Amino acid sequence: MAGDTTTESHAAIADTAAEHGVGFPPFDATTFASQLLWLAITFGVFYWIMKNVAMPRIAGILEDRKDRIAGDLSEANRLKDETDAAIAAYEQALAEARNKAHSIAHDTRAKLKAEQEARREKAEAELNEKLQAAETQITGIKTEALSQIGDIAGDTTSALVEQLIGKAPTKTDLTKALKSAMD
Amino acid sequence: MANDPISQFQIQKIFPIEVGGMDFSFTNSSLFMVLTVAATSAFLIFSTSGRGLVPSRVQSVSEMMYEFIASTLRDATGSDGMRFFPLVFSLFMFILVANLFGMFPYFFTITSHIIVTFALAMLVILTVIIYGFLRHGMSFLKLFIPSGVPGALIPLVTMIEVISFLSRPISLSVRLFANMLAGHITLKVFSGFVVSLGAMGAVGIFGAVLPLAMTVALTALEFLVAFLQAYVFAVLTCMYLNDALHPSH
Numbered sequence: 001m002a003g004d005t006t007t008e009s010h011a012a013i014a015d016t017a018a019e020h021g022v023g024f025p026p027f028d029a030t031t032f033a034s035q036l037l038w039l040a041i042t043f044g045v046f047y048w049i050m051k052n053v054a055m056p057r058i059a060g061i062l063e064d065r066k067d068r069i070a071g072d073l074s075e076a077n078r079l080k081d082e083t084d085a086a087i088a089a090y091e092q093a094l095a096e097a098r099n100k101a102h103s104i105a106h107d108t109r110a111k112l113k114a115e116q117e118a119r120r121e122k123a124e125a126e127l128n129e130k131l132q133a134a135e136t137q138i139t140g141i142k143t144e145a146l147s148q149i150g151d152i153a154g155d156t157t158s159a160l161v162e163q164l165i166g167k168a169p170t171k172t173d174l175t176k177a178l179k180s181a182m183d
Numbered sequence: 184m185a186n187d188p189i190s191q192f193q194i195q196k197i198f199p200i201e202v203g204g205m206d207f208s209f210t211n212s213s214l215f216m217v218l219t220v221a222a223t224s225a226f227l228i229f230s231t232s233g234r235g236l237v238p239s240r241v242q243s244v245s246e247m248m249y250e251f252i253a254s255t256l257r258d259a260t261g262s263d264g265m266r267f268f269p270l271v272f273s274l275f276m277f278i279l280v281a282n283l284f285g286m287f288p289y290f291f292t293i294t295s296h297i298i299v300t301f302a303l304a305m306l307v308i309l310t311v312i313i314y315g316f317l318r319h320g321m322s323f324l325k326l327f328i329p330s331g332v333p334g335a336l337i338p339l340v341t342m343i344e345v346i347s348f349l350s351r352p353i354s355l356s357v358r359l360f361a362n363m364l365a366g367h368i369t370l371k372v373f374s375g376f377v378v379s380l381g382a383m384g385a386v387g388i389f390g391a392v393l394p395l396a397m398t399v400a401l402t403a404l405e406f407l408v409a410f411l412q413a414y415v416f417a418v419l420t421c422m423y424l425n426d427a428l429h430p431s432h
Binding site: 038 | 192200210212213217219223227234242249269277293296360
C-alpha cells in the first residue's frame, strides 16, 4: 500500500514535470537530437545556397562594378592622353607658325633693306658722277678764266699805258711787266 | 502560464518523427530554422536579382553584408583565409537573422538553445582542427607553444594555451546562448510587470509606465545585442580560423 503511494506520488511529480516541460527547456536533452538534426539540415542547405547561389551573385555584381569603374578610368585616361597629344600638336603648330612668321618678317626686312641700300648707293654714285662732272666743268671754266686774265690785264695795261704816255708799250715789255707783276 | 518567462523557450512538436527510439520531430525550433534559411536566402537572392550596376536599396544591404564579412575575414586571416568566406558568411547571416527573428513577439529564438549555439561553435572548432592538421600536419601543435617563451615556462604556458583552446567552443556557444536567453527573459519579465500592474487598477496603470519604458529600451538594446552577438561570433570565428591558417604566433 505504501509502495503504491510512492509510485503514485512519483507519477504525479513526473506529470507536473511533463506539464511544465522537463525543467529548463534549453537543458532538456530529449530535444537535442531533433534540434541537431534540423540544424544540420537547414544550415547545410543554407551553406550550400550561400556558397553556390547567393555569394557568387554578389561577387559577380561587385566584380562587374569594379571592372566597369576600372574600364571607365582607363577610358578617361586614354581620352586625357589624346587631349594632351592634341594640345601638344597645337602648341607645336603654333610655335612653327610663329617661327615661320618671324623668318618671313626677317627676310622681308632684309630684302627691303638691301633694296634700299642698293638704291641709295646708286643715287649716291649718280650724285658723285654729277658732282665730278660739275667740278670738271668748274675747273675748266676756272682755267679758261685764269688764262684769259693775262690777256685782259695786258689789254688793260696797254690801254692804261697808252693813255698815260700816249704810246702803246711793246708786246715784249708788256709781257715782261705783267709776268713780274703777277708772280 | 503566459507570464512564465521560461515558456517562450519551450520546444513544441509540430510533426512528431521518431527514428529508432530517437526523437527527430519537426518542432517550432525546426520551423524557425527553416524560416531563417528561407528568408535569408530569399532576401540575398531577390535583392541581387536586378544585378544593378548602381545598387538599389535592398541590393546595397546585401552588398554591405558581403563586404563587411569579407573585410572582417580578410583583416583577421589575410587573403588565404578567403576560402572560409562562405562558412563565415553563412554563420553570420544565419545567427543574425535567427536573432532578429527572435525579436518578433511569439517567434521562437533558435539561438536561445545551448545545443544550437554549441553545434555552431563545434562546427567552427572542428573546421579549425581538421583544416589545421590537414594543412600543417603536426606543426599545427605549435599553436600551443608560443615562440619566445623561456624553456622553463613552456609546460605552464602550453597548459594554459590548451585550456584556452578547449574553452573556446564553450565560451563561443555560451556567449551567444546566454545573451539571447537573458535578453528574452528580461524582456518577458518587464513586459509581464506591465500586464500584472495594469490589472491592478488606476495606480497600477500609472506604475506600469516604468516597466513599459524599460521594455521599450530593452527592445532597442536587444536589437543591438542580436546584431552584436552575430558579429562577435563571426569575428571570433575569423580569429580561430587564423590559428588554423597560421598556427605559429
